[in-house]
Amino acid sequence: MPAPHSSRPQTFTDPDRNPHGGEADEDARALRDSLGELAQHIEAATRARRGQLGPEAVRRSAEALAHCARRHQLHLTGMGSAWHALYEFGVYQRALRELRDALAQWQQALQQRSPSEAERFSTFERQAWRTLGEARLVLDIYMQGDPCMERSAPDTRPAAERPTRAPLLARLRRWWFEGRHP
Numbered sequence: 001m002p003a004p005h006s007s008r009p010q011t012f013t014d015p016d017r018n019p020h021g022g023e024a025d026e027d028a029r030a031l032r033d034s035l036g037e038l039a040q041h042i043e044a045a046t047r048a049r050r051g052q053l054g055p056e057a058v059r060r061s062a063e064a065l066a067h068c069a070r071r072h073q074l075h076l077t078g079m080g081s082a083w084h085a086l087y088e089f090g091v092y093q094r095a096l097r098e099l100r101d102a103l104a105q106w107q108q109a110l111q112q113r114s115p116s117e118a119e120r121f122s123t124f125e126r127q128a129w130r131t132l133g134e135a136r137l138v139l140d141i142y143m144q145g146d147p148c149m150e151r152s153a154p155d156t157r158p159a160a161e162r163p164t165r166a167p168l169l170a171r172l173r174r175w176w177f178e179g180r181h182p
Contacts (some may be wrong), residue, residue, distance in 0.1 A: 017172040027080055028142060034075045035135050042128045055110065062107050069100050088141050092134040095127070102127040139142055 041064055048061040073096055076089075083089050102124040109117040 018165045022120070022156065027083065028139060031079065031083075031135075032070050032139060033138075036133070038068055039132060041068040042132070046125060046128070055113070059107070059110050061101065062110060066103055069096065069103065072096065073100070083138075083142065086138060086141060088134070092131070092138045095131040095134040095147045099124070099127045099131040100139070 041061075045058070045061040045065045048058045076083075076093055076096070081091075082132075084158075102120070104118070106120040106124040109120040114120075
C-alpha cells in the first residue's frame with residue numbers, strides 16, 4: 001500500500017529513524033551522524049541552486065558538499081567488518097562514488113558556466129536521492145540484524161521461530177518481475 005502523500009515537501013534532511021525500534025550501536029550512530037551531515041550539505045547545495053543565490057554562492061556550497069562527501073566516504077572505509085559484509089553496504093558505497101562523480105560534473109558545469117549546468121544539476125539531484133535511499137536501506141538492514149551474519153552462538157529457537165531471508169527474497173523477486181519489469 002503506498003504511503004499517504006504529505007503536503008509538506010520532502011527534503012534531504014528529513015529525520016532518519018529506525019522503523020523497527022532497535023537500539024543503534026556506536027557504528028550505526030556514527031554512520032547516522034555522518035550521513036546527517038552529508039544530507040545537510042546536499043540540502044544546502046540544492047537550496048542554493050534552486051534559490052538562485054548567484055553562481056559564487058552555489059559554487060561554494062557545492063565545494064563544501066564535495067569535501068563532506070569525501071570525508072563521509074573515508075568514514076565508510078573505516079567501518080567494521082559487519083558493515084562491509086552486507087551486500088547493501090557495497091551498493092551504498094558505489095552510489096556514493098556515483099554521487100561524487102555527478103557532483104564533480106555539476107561543479108565543472110558551474111565553473112564553466114556551461115549550458116548543460118541544469119542537466120548536470122538534475123543528474124546530481126537524482127543521484128543524491130538514490131544515495132540517501134541506499135544509505136537508509138543499509139542502516140535499516142544493519143539495525144534489523146542480518147540473520148546470515150549472526151553465527152557467534154547457535155540459535156536454539158525452534159526452526160519456525162528463526163529469522164529467514166526467504167520472505168525478503170520473495171518480495172524482491174515479486175517486485176522485480178511483477179512491479180518493475182512486467
